[in-house]
Amino acid sequence: MDKGSTLTTIAVITCNRPTWLKRLLLALSKQVASDSTQLDILVVDNACDPATEKVVSEINTHSAIPVTYQTEPVKGIVAARNRCVTHFLATESQNLIFIDDDEWPSDEHWAQNLIDKKQHYQADIMTSHVISVGEEGTPEWAVDLIYGKNPLVEGDQITTYYTNNLLISRHVLEQISPAFDMRFAMTGASDYHFALKCTQAGFKAFYTDAPVIEEFPKSRATxxxxxxxxxxxxxxxxxxxxxxxxxxxxxxxxxxxxxxxxxxxxxxxxxxxxxxxxxxxxxxxxxxxxxxxxxxxxxxxxxxxxxxxxxx
Known part of the structure; x- marks a missing residue:
């Protein structure tokens, strides 16, 4: 890491979505950081899929931002999230940003915006919203419903947030351990539970306008x-x-x-x-x-x- 710069890790959990993962990694490789920020990307593959590993290797060859590939053989989003945290804490990185593999940043300054607003609000955790767009053929009613209208405005302090667009400071993850509870392994809600634990521990989370885009799959539109x-x-x-x-x-x-x-x-x-x-x-x-x-x-x-x- 360059002397005087702060390292931030962007973590992606993926499972049998190599096409969408490639789209995300291409977008992440174009993120622009300030002179005081250094970015790296971590991909944790919960399917141990050779096609996924190939995508990561191809992107890493051309990306100015280094990409690390790891596997998590234990099935479930919780084990994969905790693998991200374990890797993160073994590095010198100070911020961990989660983004889903069916998403991509709204612009090239997305990560830096989260980092800057964390400093501005003296926040422990920063988050923003998700803008859903439908996969080709997805009915409009389903796209409108998945997230609804965003009720938050810049600077709102919040207690509920999810790992689809989330920056977590290192000291939070050093205290909340394990970060994600295996009792939610295949059921979802482990990120809601994480937010609840963080709130009870006194950590402060804020909303900023740094959205990501999500492709909502047609197969879910029922x-x-x-x-x-x-x-x-x-x-x-x-x-x-x-x-x-x-x-x-x-x-x-x-x-x-x-x-x-x-x-x-x-x-x-x-x-x-x-x-x-x-x-x-x-x-x-x-x-x-x-x-x-x-x-x-x-x-x-x-x-x-x-x-x-x-x-x-």
Missing amino acids: IKWFLRRGFRSGIGYTRSHLFEESKSTALMRCLFMAGVRFARGILYCLKGIVTLNKTTFVDGMFRFCSFGGTIAGFFGIKHEEYNTIHGK
Whole structure:
């Protein structure tokens, strides 16, 4: 590492998506950093796929930003995320940025913007939003629904964030160990659980306008997929709070949230029917399923969303 520069590692978890991974790595290789910033890229392959290794090798040959390839044989997004953290902590890097393999930065200053705003806000964690675009043939209602309208504005301090566009300072990961909980190995919500632990530890997270673009796969654009996702998210919410709070606090919090989700689900469904708006109706069904998942989480029910790989 150059003397006087700060190293930041951009981490990518991938599983059988070599085409989309190549698109992302090409975009990351064009990131522009300031004189005081040095970037490197880490790819953790959770499928141990020769085609993926070949893509990384080809990009690394021409990239001005070095790319490291590692495999994680233990299946599940949690093991892969923790592999990223372990590698990161074994280096001199001071910031770890997560981005998904179905995404790419909105511009060439994306990483530097996150780093600069971390310093500006004296933040422990920085995040931004995701802009979804549909894979060819994806219905518009599904693209509109996946993230909805971004409610955050520059400088908002937040307590909920996810690893699809996230910068984490080194001292956070040195304290929160293991960063991601294997009890969420195939179910999702390990990043929500991580955010909850960080908030309870007193770490401060801020939002800035540094979006990434995501290609939403056509194979996910079904009502069934959204309903399952809603159910899974509800389960993850309840399990996270049961793991980190007293039973009485978690019970009260999750029952209140279940009530909110039930009420909103009914209202959105009715609104969708009256206005003949499919996006609003499915949003209501999503929230109603999230209500069901919030209750199911109390009984140890799990839904393994990551058994099926979407994309290419």
